[in-house]
Amino acid sequence: MPPAIIVEHVSKEFILRHNRAMGLKTRFLGLFHKNKREKREHFLALDDVSFTLEQGEALGLLGHNGSGKSTLLQIIAGILQPSKGRVIANGRVAPLIQLGVGFNPELTGYENIFLNASLYGFLNKEVKKRVKSIIEFSELEHFIDTPLKNYSSGMQMRLGFAVAVNLQPDILLADEILAVGDQAFQDKCLDKIAEMRKNGMSLILVSHSQEQVSKFCDHFIRLERGVMLENGSIGEAWE
Amino acid sequence: MPNPIAATFRPYWQYRDLVRNLVIKDLKVRYQGAVLGFFWSLGNPLALILLYDFVFTHIFRSDLPNYILYLVIGVLHYNLFSQAVSQSCESLTSASGLIQKIYFPRILVPTSSLLFTLALWVIAIFILVILYPFLGGIYHWGLLLYPLALGLYIAFIWGIVLTFSVLQVELRDLKHLVDIALMFGFWFTPIGYDIHVLKPTTREIISLNPLTQFMDLFHALLYAGTLPALNHVLIASAWTIGTVTVGMILFRRKARHLVEDL
Ligand SMILES: Nc1ncnc2c1ncn2[C@@H]1O[C@H](COP(=O)(O)OP(=O)(O)O)[C@@H](O)[C@H]1O
Numbered sequence: 001m002p003p004a005i006i007v008e009h010v011s012k013e014f015i016l017r018h019n020r021a022m023g024l025k026t027r028f029l030g031l032f033h034k035n036k037r038e039k040r041e042h043f044l045a046l047d048d049v050s051f052t053l054e055q056g057e058a059l060g061l062l063g064h065n066g067s068g069k070s071t072l073l074q075i076i077a078g079i080l081q082p083s084k085g086r087v088i089a090n091g092r093v094a095p096l097i098q099l100g101v102g103f104n105p106e107l108t109g110y111e112n113i114f115l116n117a118s119l120y121g122f123l124n125k126e127v128k129k130r131v132k133s134i135i136e137f138s139e140l141e142h143f144i145d146t147p148l149k150n151y152s153s154g155m156q157m158r159l160g161f162a163v164a165v166n167l168q169p170d171i172l173l174a175d176e177i178l179a180v181g182d183q184a185f186q187d188k189c190l191d192k193i194a195e196m197r198k199n200g201m202s203l204i205l206v207s208h209s210q211e212q213v214s215k216f217c218d219h220f221i222r223l224e225r226g227v228m229l230e231n232g233s234i235g236e237a238w239e
Numbered sequence: 240m241p242n243p244i245a246a247t248f249r250p251y252w253q254y255r256d257l258v259r260n261l262v263i264k265d266l267k268v269r270y271q272g273a274v275l276g277f278f279w280s281l282g283n284p285l286a287l288i289l290l291y292d293f294v295f296t297h298i299f300r301s302d303l304p305n306y307i308l309y310l311v312i313g314v315l316h317y318n319l320f321s322q323a324v325s326q327s328c329e330s331l332t333s334a335s336g337l338i339q340k341i342y343f344p345r346i347l348v349p350t351s352s353l354l355f356t357l358a359l360w361v362i363a364i365f366i367l368v369i370l371y372p373f374l375g376g377i378y379h380w381g382l383l384l385y386p387l388a389l390g391l392y393i394a395f396i397w398g399i400v401l402t403f404s405v406l407q408v409e410l411r412d413l414k415h416l417v418d419i420a421l422m423f424g425f426w427f428t429p430i431g432y433d434i435h436v437l438k439p440t441t442r443e444i445i446s447l448n449p450l451t452q453f454m455d456l457f458h459a460l461l462y463a464g465t466l467p468a469l470n471h472v473l474i475a476s477a478w479t480i481g482t483v484t485v486g487m488i489l490f491r492r493k494a495r496h497l498v499e500d501l
C-alpha cells in the first residue's frame with residue numbers, strides 16, 4: 001500500500017508586503033513619496049520539512065503559535081503551493097481548517113449542508129444519500145429548516161463537523177478544530193474520529209494539547225519557526 | 240490514457256454542483272425568498288429603457304423605425320455585459336473565506352459569478368420575448384442563430400470576467416474604475432443611436448469598441464431581421480478568442496498564488 005501522504009523537502013516562503021499598495025491610487029502616490037512605497041520582506045514559514053504518513057496512521061502536529069502548523073496543513077490540502085519540495089497524497093483529503101466553510105447565514109441548515117459538501121467536491125446526489133446521517137449526527141433535526149443565522153456558534157460548528165465526517169475522507173486534516181464547542185459534543189467528535197481511524201482513515205491533527213495528541217496519534221512532529229525539531233513515535237517515553 | 244480533453248475537464252466537471260449551489264445561494268440571498276424581489280430585477284432595465292426612449296425621441300431625434308425595439312435590444316445586451324463585469328471584479332476577493340480554507344478549482348468563482356448575472360438576465364430577456372411582436376420584431380429563420388451569437392458574447396464576457404477578477408486582487412480600486420468605464424462605455428456603443436448617422440471618424444472610433452460588433456450581431460438578428468455581416472461575425476469572434484486567451488493565461492499564471500494576496 002502506498003503511503004497516505006509523502007511530504008518531501010517542503011519549504012514555504014511568504015513575501016511580507018509592508019505598506020502594501022492596495023490599489024492604483026496608492027501605487028501612483030508611491031511614485032512620488034518614497035515612504036509610501038511598498039517594502040517586501042521574505043519570510044521562511046517552513047524550512048525543509050519532510051515526513052511520510054502511512055495509511056491508517058495518525059500524526060500529531062505540535063508547536064507554538066506561528067510555528068507553521070497551519071501553513072503545512074494548507075500545503076498538504078493544496079490550498080497553498082510550496083516554494084520548494086512537493087507533497088504526494090493518495091486518497092481523498094478533507095481539510096478541516098475551519099468548520100463549515102462557505103456556510104451562509106441566510107440559507108437554512110439543510111441548504112448549507114449541500115453548499116459545504118460541494119466545496120469538498122461532492123455532487124448533490126451523493127450528499128442526498130448522506131444527508132440523513134449528517135443531520136442525525138449534528139442533533140439539529142428541529143432546526144435544520146431554519147436559517148443558519150438563528151443558530152448559535154456551537155450549533156453551526158456541530159453542523160460543520162457533521163458534514164465533514166460524514167463525507168468519509170481517506171485523510172482528515174484537522175487544524176485545532178476540536179478545541180471548540182461544548183464538552184459533550186467535543187467528546188462525540190473525538191469518538192467519531194477514533195471510529196473513523198479504526199476504519200482505516202489517516203489523520204493529521206494540529207493541537208495545543210499534548211494529551212489529545214498522545215491519545216489519538218501514533219507519531220508526532222514538533223515545529224519551531226518552520227523547522228522540524230522533533231519527529232518521533234508516541235511511546236512510553238512520551239510525557 | 241483516455242481522451243485528453245475529457246481528462247482536462249474532469250476536475251471541473253466533478254465540481255459542477257458547487258457552481259450550481261453557489262449560483263442558487265446568490266439568488267436566494269439576493270431575494271431571500273421574496274418572489275416579488277425577483278420581478279424587481281425587471282424594474283431596472285425597464286426604467287432605463289423608458290429614460291433612454293425619452294432622451295432619444297424627444298431630445299436627440301432618432302429616425303430609426305421601431306426605435307424602442309432597437310433600444311431594448313441594445314440596453315438589455317449592454318446590461319448583461321456591464322453587470323457581469325462589475326459583479327465579477329470582486330468575486331475572488333469576496334470569496335477569500337472559501338479560497339483560504341479549502342481547495343477547489345478557483346476558476347469556478349468568477350465563472351459562477353457570471354452565471355449568477357446570467358440567471359438574472361434571463362428574467363429580463365423575458366420582457367423582450369413578450370414584447371417582441373408588439374415592438375415590430377420580425378420572426379425569421381435567422382433567429383435560430385441568436386443562441387450562437389449570445390454564446391459568443393458570453394464567452395467574450397467570460398474572458399473579461401476572468402481577467403478583471405484576477406487584477407482586482409492586486410488593484411483593489413479596479414472596480415471603481417471599471418464602473419466608471421462601464422458608464423462611458425454605454426455611450427461609446429451604438430445602443431441608443433445608429434452607427435451610420437455618425438461622422439466617419441467618430442464611426443471608426445466607435446467601431447474599435449468590441450461591443451459595437453456584438454451589438455451589430457444582435458441588431459441584425461433581432462431588429463433588422465437579417466443575418467449579420469460576415470466581417471462583424473469575424474471581428475466579434477476574434478475579440479472573443481482574444482479575451483478568453485488573455486483571461487485563461489492570466490488565471491493560470493496567477494491562480495496558484497492568489498490565496499497569499501487575498
Ligand atoms: N498568507 C501569508 N502571508 C504572509 N505570512 C503568512 C501567511 N500565512 C501565514 N504567515 C506567517 O507564517 C507563519 C506561520 O503561520 P501559521 O502556519 O499560521 O502558524 P501556526 O498555525 O503554527 O500558528 C506566521 O508567522 C504567519 O505570520
Ligand SMILES: [Mg+2]
Pocket residue numbers: 069070175
Ligand atoms: Mg494555526
